Amino acid sequence: MMKIIFLDIDGVLNSISDGFGIPHNMRADTLDRKAIGMLKYVTKVTKSHIVISSTWRCFGTHEWFCGLFEAYGWFQPPIIDITRGSKKDEIRGDEVNDYLNQHVIDKYVIIDDDSDFYPDQKLVQTNVANGFMLKHALECIDILGNELENEEKSIRDLKLYVK
DSSP states (O other), X not given: OOEEEEEOOBTTTBXXXXXXXXXXXXXXXXXXXXXXXXXXXXXXXXXXEEEEOSGGGGTOOHHHHHHHHHHTTOOSOXXXXXXXXXXXXXXXXXXXXXXHHHSOOSEEEEEESOOOSOTTSOEEEOOTTTOSOHHHHHHHHHHHOOOOSOHHHHHHXXXXXXX
């Protein structure tokens, strides 16, 4: 079963509350370790993979993104792809639809602080002020499904990922 997280970065893995002011594109030193830990936890319990849909995709390769997460202690992150760039007069939801039409995917979720998606798309919307929070992680798990046998224990384990 293929499960995908379409991942934005600015406003998701960094935020104003991180103390860096308004997030800056491609500032790898502005990422929030707790947000990365929660994302790591979500991929673990849902057995999902990541497709980078952030505007950062225009400047980084698959290997660069893997290295970025490894710099934050997440070795071998399950990043499998990057969405294509936007065409004129389209929204990011079009890129997600194109990806879904070209791949066999059972479940997916989009994590983004923007809202340029279609109403039927499974969006977990963060905001630039706080980024990816526990409530967002739990919403992603609800959408993708918890694959671990002991759900109560797995939720307690979340604390280990957000240190």
